[in-house]
Amino acid sequence: MAVSLYTSGSSGEPQRLDKRFDQLDAELATQASLWPLSGRLVVSQVSHQHIYGLLFSILRPLCENSPFSARACRYPETLYTWLQHCQATGKRMILVSAPPALSRLPEALDWEPVSAALATIYSSGAPLSKDASDRVHERLGHPVHEVYGSSETGGIAWRVQQHAADWSALPGVEVSHDEDHRLWLRSRHLEIPDQWQRQADLIARTPQGFELLGRADRIVKIGGKRISLTAMDQALSALPGVERAQTLTLQRRDLRLAAIVQLSPNEIPHDHRHHRDTVKRLRRELAAHFETPVLPRYWRFVAPWPTNSQGKLSAEIRQHLFLDLEDRRAPRWLGERLHENGWQVTLEVPEHCAYVDGHFDGQPVLPGIALVHWAMQQARRLFTLSGEFESLERLRFPQPLLPGDRFEMTLDYRRGDGTESLRLECESQRGKHVTGRVALIHRQARES
Template sequence: MREPLHSPQPNEAPFALYRGRLVTRGNLWSDVRELARRLPERPSMFNLCENRYLFCVSLLAAAWRGQACLLPPSSQAAVLREIADDYPGAYVAAEREAQAAGLPWFEVAATQSGAAAPEPDYDWRHPAVIAFTSGSGGRPKPCVHSLGTFRTSALMALSSLGLGQQPRLLLSTTPPQHMYGLETSVFWPLFSRLVLHDGKPFFPEDIRRIAANAPWPALLASTPTHLRALVKAPGSWDEIAGVISATDALPEQLAGQIKTALGRSPHEIYGSTETLSFANREPLRDSLWRPYAGARLIPDAAGQTRLESPHLPDPVWLQDDLRIEPDGRFNLLGRQQDMVKIGGKRASLAELNRRLKDIDGVEDGFCYLQETETGEGRLAAVVVGTADKQSVRQGLRPYVDEVFLPRRVHFAESLPRNAVGKLTKAELERFLANLA
């Protein structure tokens, strides 16, 4: 079934700021049609565009041509080659030629004509996006989503967060190739009055400058890792109208620092590459997550939980352990594979990491299970910051059992986090090997 996306805004409404120029929705559709006309006749593209607006145009142009947009967990040549083996005929779409392991390259450049056009007709059920898991659990796994899935998910999220009718500049520090960045900075603007910003600002002063010069107040979508740097930066953040966080738990202490520094109580959204986002919370008001209206969490006798939601064609089994309250809200206990067992007792590494990063003097860090010479598991920690071993153990002691206090604490200048603040399995293994 082919039909327009039914964007709620007219063609004259603002859609994006692209290289400082205002792009209307009519301009967007003109750029999409022009790019779609020039795309090679191939089944799928690796969308490696760094400019967020060009990424959006490429994705929509490919979808109109019936091509799948492949979103790898990284742009490393070996990763692209591994995925390309399963998708014959795939090509790379980007502003500049990439080291893409011999894959054909198509140069993406938006027109500057300022022409306007109506929305194209789309097949909502076509597999428009194939995103791949980050590799934190091993080989990247494909997750297929249609434009219909993204549209319904976006409308659910915008309604739950009260953002659908607010004119705000959506300022994201997360690349659009990541599901969190894709949802919030590309699809949310498509179905609301939010305006896409084409960049990926990194330094606090870049964010402040963009927000200060924007025609609208800014909604900042970022990660806990990035927000830690922002709260330390001096100066005012008057132009920030709201803060969204995802990819990792937002500790209550950091949430309080964000409210103090930016003047806004942050909101978190929760989801995965497999599910898209489906729940939110405001951690300074409620520690429990609330599913979007229409989303249902159903536990089974074995303790696993499946998600049923209007945006998903089929139920999805979650990889996280949840404790679901009678009213449907839930507590996130951690990923099933991150549960550690020592001396007959169990704990979640995600919860231990959250407690670790709440300790004064700890800027970043993580806990991990270290095998001793006798084959027993003992907890160890890596810390970035000024805290010493004693303060780390004392900071954890009120919250965890004695067996989960780290026996060894390593100190590092930084952690090998990726663009969205995650520690992938491969990078973590290399980091710990070098540490040893």
């Protein structure tokens, strides 16, 4: 064996992985045929203890007779200094990086004067978001060459997102999939090179290559760290006060973990301070078992567990739970249930809600009219209203809602004798926040 690596398997336990010289030679030859170093300086932002860092930042320079930095370039300021040095000495630099480092390139540094010293940028460990890829291209003046693979499989495919979002198989790598869209691979980089092997990744073939659809075994990479979502779910569910939990990934500026957690009734936070303290407690307890970068960033505390008519936490419900991240005007939806003549919807006022901007500097509050707007949005979805807003009747706002407040919105829809109305009431642990009625009218009736 040439080298032994340790990587986490589906159980999350470190697994020993042995690589032979012929496997390493095959992968080095593949990379050199695609992207020869040509004597340029290699500067790495990833550890050589990862197979990608070992191959790209140490073995390739040694085999291709190119200089390389002996220390990892951990900070953007250090990268900037390297580029300044290369520009001053007439050298060209190859950057070996990863999504976390590339996603945090500070705009404050003036990259344009030194970007000419850069020749190529490589990234691996996890897919880079399109937004991050575009920002790197804009600031450093070069597209990112992403390499997809793992310690077990070696390199599989590559892409440049400014050209196409699809992945193209590396030379000598054969890619296929079965009826379940599970990836099948045959490659000289594998332990048994002439045998098709099934992988945990899900793919869809495209005319240009293939698209990644996620992992069948719920193993994902967050910030370049491999994590089992199943293990995270189990750890969360075992914590005091947690009745049920499920984690999922969200693609924001980069891939982040989100958690949907059903707490016991006395543990549910009802304001910003208790919400923050609950998140801190759960993250602190999880940190005993997981590295900090993989801990959930976004939290939704629900009661009861939200499901569709088939009893499933569907993709539509998951999307609804995190809609406020995409739309700053939306409330934070946490579930709903039938209530007498209508529905009761659990909502929170997002801390960064657009409607609290400017209301007021000393203590931000949610304007009352925003509650009416939210009520109409929820009612149109839940009741499929045929009428339109006409007027407000007996509307009262006993006290304002604050950012982070959790509240119940009760909506009763009534129709009869040619009239339609929506009875609205919002209440939190601090008391009532709005009561009143919205009169509705049909467009045809109004025009006549």
